[in-house]
Amino acid sequence: MGTIIQTYQLTKKFKEQEVIKPLDFSVKKGEICALIGKNGAGKSTLFKILSGQIMPTAGEFQLFGKSGKEMDQAKKRMGFIIEAPVFFPDFTAIQNLEYFRLQRGVVEKKRIYEVLEIVGLENQKRKRFRDYSMGMKQRLGIALCLLSNPDCLVLDEPINGLDAEGIMEIRHLLKKLNQEKQITIFISSHILTELEQLATRYVFIKNGVIVDDLSKESLEAKSKKQILLSVSDPAKSSQILERTFADIQFKVLPNQVITIQNHVESSGEINRLLVDQGVVVKEFRIEALNLEEYFLGLVEEISHD
Missing domain, CATH: 3.40.50.300 (P-loop containing nucleotide triphosphate hydrolases)
Known part of the structure; x- marks a missing residue:
């Protein structure tokens, strides 16, 4: 080239x-x-x-x-x-x-x-x-x-x-x-x-x-995707996730929101699992870290050196 x-x-x-x-x-x-x-x-x-x-x-x-x-x-x-x-x-x-x-x-x-x-x-x-x-x-x-x-x-x-x-x-x-x-x-x-x-x-x-x-x-x-969930019962949801996926990586955030960093390809299964166990899933979406966030992260990292 x-x-x-x-x-x-x-x-x-x-x-x-x-x-x-x-x-x-x-x-x-x-x-x-x-x-x-x-x-x-x-x-x-x-x-x-x-x-x-x-x-x-x-x-x-x-x-x-x-x-x-x-x-x-x-x-x-x-x-x-x-x-x-x-x-x-x-x-x-x-x-x-x-x-x-x-x-x-x-x-x-x-x-x-x-x-x-x-x-x-x-x-x-x-x-x-x-x-x-x-x-x-x-x-x-x-x-x-x-x-x-x-x-x-x-x-x-x-x-x-x-x-x-x-x-x-x-x-x-x-x-x-x-x-x-x-x-x-x-x-x-x-x-x-x-x-x-x-x-x-x-x-x-x-x-x-x-x-x-x-x-x-x-x-x-680098723009890793994650699952973002808004659920009625974060504690119960956490237990279900841990029981089903031994290596699950997730964070429980305020306002009953959970983000899952891996198993993104099993998103449909995760959604069904929670609903079957009686958890109300109010929001479920897959989001990618976009270029903007990546760039801001990069610029901030550099300015902290």
Whole structure:
């Protein structure tokens, strides 16, 4: 698998503050890599260095294995949304993209219609940009990124400010670009739950340092599931559970709630068992520790060092 982005001891200081501490990091071809961190963790700074908006203080990086003079060629294979692109409010999508096509020297005019179809805006020919919903504006931003047929998209907080429907649209679009067009995606957000359903890899950043780097599989293993029960008689329920499962791990919480950490696959049996023994089960659900909780745990752990 080829490497698209590679950094070597990449560092950025603003005055005395080191916003990116020496960073060795790579994004591989085909990944949807999520960079996750609180605001101010260094996400946008890293993206701005990669796009050439700001220069690193030390270290270097390569795009598609190229650096130095060859970097300009490599950049043409990248599409960046670092800040919301500035579109003309009175222009339609086609007029806006035609302006940028000419400005960026994209040869074929038909590419405009192709990208509008890819992002699902082909039926909005007459609508002016100012009448777009937030989700449509983001999709046009991605269409602009796609004009030059890039192999990799770098998207800084593209779902920020979107409603649930807008987030879902962008998520489906990015998955489609990754799976059908084989576009590698490097995306940042502080809304973790959204990236949980999108990314194939999760990189957690705090104060300019990568504190964890997980594949989707490792994350799922860490996001252990548990059973949560609300019962009429916690004491009786505890006895039944201990009698039936020798190695059961559970906690009795306030408000007659019990959480069971293992035997999740026997959830139906556990529910039936309690009901058969006369326990009223008011609530029964399986919940996973989500990415948000995992990340908060990670950040807290680090700040206690």
